[in-house]
Amino acid sequence: MARTDVLVSADWAETNLNAPGLVFVEVDEDTAAYDKGHLTGAIKLDWKTDLQDPVRRDFVNKAQFEALLSAKGISNDDTVVLYGGNNNWFAAYAFWYFTLYGHTSVKLIDGGRKKWELDSRTLSDETVTRAATTYVAQEQDLSIRAFRDEVVASIGDKNLVDVRSPEEFAGTILGPAHLPQEHAQKGGHVPSAINIPWSKAANDDGTFKSDDELSALYGAAGLDTTKATIAYCRIGERSSHSWFVLSQLLGQADVKNYDGSWVEYGSLVGVPIEVGAK
Amino acid sequence: MTSCAAPDQSLPAAPLADGATLIEGTISQSGAPVAGAYVRLHDASGEFTAEVVSSPEGSFRFYAAPGAWELRALSPKGNTRGELTAAIGLNRAELVLT
Numbered sequence: 465m466a467r468t469d470v471l472v473s474a475d476w477a478e479t480n481l482n483a484p485g486l487v488f489v490e491v492d493e494d495t496a497a498y499d500k501g502h503l504t505g506a507i508k509l510d511w512k513t514d515l516q517d518p519v520r521r522d523f524v525n526k527a528q529f530e531a532l533l534s535a536k537g538i539s540n541d542d543t544v545v546l547y548g549g550n551n552n553w554f555a556a557y558a559f560w561y562f563t564l565y566g567h568t569s570v571k572l573i574d575g576g577r578k579k580w581e582l583d584s585r586t587l588s589d590e591t592v593t594r595a596a597t598t599y600v601a602q603e604q605d606l607s608i609r610a611f612r613d614e615v616v617a618s619i620g621d622k623n624l625v626d627v628r629s630p631e632e633f634a635g636t637i638l639g640p641a642h643l644p645q646e647h648a649q650k651g652g653h654v655p656s657a658i659n660i661p662w663s664k665a666a667n668d669d670g671t672f673k674s675d676d677e678l679s680a681l682y683g684a685a686g687l688d689t690t691k692a693t694i695a696y697c698r699i700g701e702r703s704s705h706s707w708f709v710l711s712q713l714l715g716q717a718d719v720k721n722y723d724g725s726w727v728e729y730g731s732l733v734g735v736p737i738e739v740g741a742k
Numbered sequence: 743m744t745s746c747a748a749p750d751q752s753l754p755a756a757p758l759a760d761g762a763t764l765i766e767g768t769i770s771q772s773g774a775p776v777a778g779a780y781v782r783l784h785d786a787s788g789e790f791t792a793e794v795v796s797s798p799e800g801s802f803r804f805y806a807a808p809g810a811w812e813l814r815a816l817s818p819k820g821n822t823r824g825e826l827t828a829a830i831g832l833n834r835a836e837l838v839l840t
Contacts, residue, residue: 550793576789582817582818629791630785630787631791631807636807661789665808668816734805
């Protein structure tokens with residue numbers, strides 16, 4: 465897989481906004497960003513209300529995902545072009561999510577909403593509606609999704625990549641520094657995990673670093689490319705960003721995202737935890 | 743469950759918990775607030791820690807830890823940076839685009 469198969473530039477996106485067969489989708493936690501202005505013709509997905517089960521901590525199921533995409537007017541044959549705020553965290557999460565449910569063609573706009581805004585590109589406040597479709601999803605591809613028991617069993621074996629900030633990894637703080645600190649019960653990281661913050665894979669403007677830079681980054685941090693890899697963060701979207709880098713840009717085999725992440729692991733009774741920097 | 747996305751920077755901060763370290767400030771240019779700037783918090787080693795988008799009033803806020811921090815801001819109007827040493831409690835930081 466080549467970088468150009470999964471990643472498009474803002475220039476490319478701007479040129480292809482009206483191209484047939486493409487559906488531009490903004491994914492944010494807070495749809496207020498979309499409502500203030502979005503790419504012309506783009507629809508929105510709310511990572512929480514659209515993609516999370518309203519009661520349990522889990523994703524919407526296959527039937528719910530089919531109903532969602534059908535209502536949004538996305539067809540199985542469409543190429544879904546994702547972008548969003550927060551350095552594309554939620555767009556990368558949606559990329560992983562669409563892949564989990566077997567969508568064939570998905571792309572990410574490099575730099576997402578941030579790069580688009582910093583370039584002062586046009587944003588539209590038009591209301592976008594698309595004709596409903598009949599979308600058919602696949603069963604979840606669990607080869608890219610890790611659960612807690614597999615994480616515990618992987619300690620000292622697989623690559624465990626903690627993509628949170630060094631302070632979260634060390635256990636000094638429990639969540640990102642722009643949020644009140646009220647998350648998992650315990651701070652720290654999964655024993656044997658290596659800390660490769662997601663941010664090291666991105667430039668200041670939110671675009672991804674080059675393949676050579678990314679290979680050097682993970683190599684220097686001790687990632688064993690002959691082993692399977694599980695990435696995690698706090699709730700699974702920053703680790704989607706790193707999952708995208710490892711599996712889609714670098715072509716690393718057998719990479720999973722642990723979406724339960726530290727909010728789950730750091731609240732489990734009896735599992736081992738390490739604290740401090742490494 | 744809260745997401746990892748930044749909360750609305752216009753809202754008043756929740757009551758500060760005992761021992762919490764809050765970095766709060768504004769970004770401006772020629773005395774006017776800069777809305778929509780990407781304000782990034784980096785630790786003493788230069789490592790990225792968090793990023794928020796400034797409010798219509800140019801406000802930003804980080805929940806951090808005591809120590810040295812660097813703030814970097816990116817905006818279509820220009821970029822800037824600043825440094826501070828935060829202590830437990832409220833720490834103010836002002837960024838000015840030239």
